Amino acid sequence: MNSLANHIVSGYDSDLNELTTSLSDLGSLAEGMVADAVRALKTRDDSLARSVIERDQQANHLQSKIDADAMRILALRNPMATDLRRTIGAIRVATDLERIGDLAEGISKRAITLNDQSKIDLTVGVERMGRQVKSQLSAALNAFLREDTRAAVQVWMADSDIDEMYNSILRELLTYMMGDSAMINASTALLFAAKNLERIGDHTSNICEVIYFTSHGSQLIDDDAVQSLLR
Amino acid sequence: MAMGDPMDNEALDALRGSDIVVLSVLAFIAIASMAALARVPIWIGIATLAAFWVSIIFFLRLSRAVRSSRRKLPADPDAFLSGARFAATLTDALPQAIAVLDRDGRVIHANPMARSLIEMDTLGRPLSVYVRDSGITDRLATALAGYTPEPLMVHREVPAESYISLLFSSVTPVEDGSGRMIVLVVMNDVTELVLGNQRRADFLANASHELKTPMASLLGYIETLRGHAKDDPEARERFLGIMAQQAERMQRLIRDLLSLRRIEQSEHIAPMADARGVKLKYKKKKRSIVPGHQDETIQLCLNLIENATKLSPPGSTIYITLSRFDQWKPGILFADGRLPETTTTRAINPAPTSPLPIYTITISDSGPGFAREHLPRVGERFYRVAGDLSSQEKGTGLGLAIVKHIARRHRAGLYIRSEPGQGTEFCIVYQESQSIAEAPPQDAPVKQGETKTV
Numbered sequence: 001m002n003s004l005a006n007h008i009v010s011g012y013d014s015d016l017n018e019l020t021t022s023l024s025d026l027g028s029l030a031e032g033m034v035a036d037a038v039r040a041l042k043t044r045d046d047s048l049a050r051s052v053i054e055r056d057q058q059a060n061h062l063q064s065k066i067d068a069d070a071m072r073i074l075a076l077r078n079p080m081a082t083d084l085r086r087t088i089g090a091i092r093v094a095t096d097l098e099r100i101g102d103l104a105e106g107i108s109k110r111a112i113t114l115n116d117q118s119k120i121d122l123t124v125g126v127e128r129m130g131r132q133v134k135s136q137l138s139a140a141l142n143a144f145l146r147e148d149t150r151a152a153v154q155v156w157m158a159d160s161d162i163d164e165m166y167n168s169i170l171r172e173l174l175t176y177m178m179g180d181s182a183m184i185n186a187s188t189a190l191l192f193a194a195k196n197l198e199r200i201g202d203h204t205s206n207i208c209e210v211i212y213f214t215s216h217g218s219q220l221i222d223d224d225a226v227q228s229l230l231r
Numbered sequence: 232m233a234m235g236d237p238m239d240n241e242a243l244d245a246l247r248g249s250d251i252v253v254l255s256v257l258a259f260i261a262i263a264s265m266a267a268l269a270r271v272p273i274w275i276g277i278a279t280l281a282a283f284w285v286s287i288i289f290f291l292r293l294s295r296a297v298r299s300s301r302r303k304l305p306a307d308p309d310a311f312l313s314g315a316r317f318a319a320t321l322t323d324a325l326p327q328a329i330a331v332l333d334r335d336g337r338v339i340h341a342n343p344m345a346r347s348l349i350e351m352d353t354l355g356r357p358l359s360v361y362v363r364d365s366g367i368t369d370r371l372a373t374a375l376a377g378y379t380p381e382p383l384m385v386h387r388e389v390p391a392e393s394y395i396s397l398l399f400s401s402v403t404p405v406e407d408g409s410g411r412m413i414v415l416v417v418m419n420d421v422t423e424l425v426l427g428n429q430r431r432a433d434f435l436a437n438a439s440h441e442l443k444t445p446m447a448s449l450l451g452y453i454e455t456l457r458g459h460a461k462d463d464p465e466a467r468e469r470f471l472g473i474m475a476q477q478a479e480r481m482q483r484l485i486r487d488l489l490s491l492r493r494i495e496q497s498e499h500i501a502p503m504a505d506a507r508g509v510k511l512k513y514k515k516k517k518r519s520i521v522p523g524h525q526d527e528t529i530q531l532c533l534n535l536i537e538n539a540t541k542l543s544p545p546g547s548t549i550y551i552t553l554s555r556f557d558q559w560k561p562g563i564l565f566a567d568g569r570l571p572e573t574t575t576t577r578a579i580n581p582a583p584t585s586p587l588p589i590y591t592i593t594i595s596d597s598g599p600g601f602a603r604e605h606l607p608r609v610g611e612r613f614y615r616v617a618g619d620l621s622s623q624e625k626g627t628g629l630g631l632a633i634v635k636h637i638a639r640r641h642r643a644g645l646y647i648r649s650e651p652g653q654g655t656e657f658c659i660v661y662q663e664s665q666s667i668a669e670a671p672p673q674d675a676p677v678k679q680g681e682t683k684t685v
Contacts, residue, residue: 020357139389153560228562
């Protein structure tokens with residue numbers, strides 16, 4: 001256990017660690033917002049939806065803190081190589097996470113709109129998609145904090161599942177809207193929610209790309225294995 | 232005095248800022264009083280000077296006494312580290328997952344249980360790398376302030392859904408006067424507790440719904456038979472046939488629920504394949520041992536093979552392939568598959584991406600396949616793609632749910648891809664566990680089973 005001896009660390013190390021801790025906090029906040037937004041949609045829970053909307057402030061605040069911290073590291077410590085990529089990556093991931101928070105807030109707003117209308121059965125698909133998106137996001141955050149590029153590539157590739165789901169929901173909702181014009185209001189709200197989830201999936205892929213870039217210094221899309229799969 | 236000199240010197244050397252301030256104040260008072268007393272007799276001046284020196288000496292003695300009392304414990308800079316190290320070693324012996332953190336929340340030690348519980352590979356990184364919750368920072372601060380914070384419940388979804396409760400408490404490993412502390416984090420896996428009730432309720436709701444449907448139909452026919460169909464022998468025969476079918480369906484469902492099919496299946500799968508005119512082809516590239524509960528692993532494979540057998544047209548072949556890869560990389564999924572590479576793949580359970588060797592089992596049939604829109608729902612409890620097909624094939628909708636559940640419990644990946652009209656392929660991704668890599672398999676016979684297929 002020689003790491004015990006290493007615990008007197010330079011300020012540089014503790015700066016980088018604090019950045020990681022803040023990112024982990026922001027990540028768990030964003031994750032929670034997505035999960036609760038989807039749950040609010042499912043259970044028609046207004047107060048849960050409102051709590052998601054309130055948390056967005058917190059996310060914005062954390063993001064600007066991470067930005068400022070990263071900027072300070074860049075200015076004072078002149079990071080090199082991995083550290084430089086890690087710092088830049090922190091800024092980019094924080095932006096993505098903040099956007100994810102905004103999108104979750106959007107879903108919550110739609111959930112509140114939906115609650116004013118009579119109950120429809122169509123939420124099931126959106127909810128399933130939400131669960132999938134949430135677990136993708138969790139996996140991406142795990143990979144980011146552990147710097148696990150293999151997991152990142154895996155999550156990145158699974159994004160097509162989400163796009164697929166979005167398309168099928170879109171088709172389903174369109175059919176309903178064409179069949180019954182009374183459904184248009186509710187269906188549009190759900191469509192927005194699904195679109196937001198799909199966007200969250202895209203931000204999740206962005207995070208995976210950052211993970212890959214931080215470790216390898218090259219783009220994920222140029223990876224041999226990925227290339228051979230995409231052909 | 233000769234003995235005292237070096238001590239005085241030491242005391243003078245160790246003069247602190249506060250001492251100098253006090254001494255200057257004394258000197259100032261002395262000078263001021265001498266100036267004030269300049270016109271009084273000389274003995275008063277001498278007395279004042281003497282009083283000045285006496286008070287200085289008194290002050291030096293006092294401050295030395297105070298300082299040495301503060302220094303009662305040796306200021307050993309290594310004492311804290313060795314104390315912390317000792318505390319860390321103690322946690323290794325406890326049957327409980329414990330991590331040791333420093334003041335900044337970095338993990339400086341984790342006992343083996345903690346390492347496996349939250350998949351910790353490196354030390355020295357913040358705890359929030361391994362468990363994410365915005366409450367961690369608060370709890371850590373509370374513990375460091377000397378209070379015992381409320382336990383924190385962390386929900387994790389990767390690699391498997393789990394709930395971990397974290398208890399923070401701070402410890403001073405050595406009273407070395409520095410007041411430095413370490414924080415112990417006691418971790419409990421409470422997944423079963425939290426999910427147990429919820430899952431039971433869900434399952435009962437699903438199962439009772441499934442049982443109610445055939446029951447309602449049975450009751451309906453009984454009602455009819457008692458009523459106007461009483462004297463109609465033709466209708467009676469037909470209704471009794473339907474009732475028998477429904478009763479059988481219920482029986483199958485109950486058997487599935489109780490998982491009574493575990494071993495008996497292994498005997499009926501080959502005859503079943505023969506009866507349907509389906510060939511089974513098993514290929515393995517290497518003798519492989521994967522970690523897992525033997526019965527469950529067998530059931531996992533059998534459920535998939537049975538499904539494949541039911542869905543395959545007569546005369547076709549089911550290919551079962553077992554392969555080993557040195558580590559996870561994109562592209563190993565369905566490496567043995569026979570469907571075109573453009574087929575959409577869906578992860579039912581994502582696979583762990585560890586640097587350890589990976590085993591994949593690919594089961595490939597040439598049945599009707601799943602339509603794209605069904606793929607996301609495969610593995611859902613009681614979900615049957617086309618209801619008519621499944622009832623004709625005598626399924627309960629539980630087979631794949633059981634497969635998914637077993638895969639989850641083993642932290643194995645489960646993937647499906649399917650092309651309508653061409654067939655379906657399942658890929659199970661097992662990860663070689665650390666313990667297997669280190670110890671020969673016969674050392675732990677209970678937890679490991681060789682994956683067998685038919």
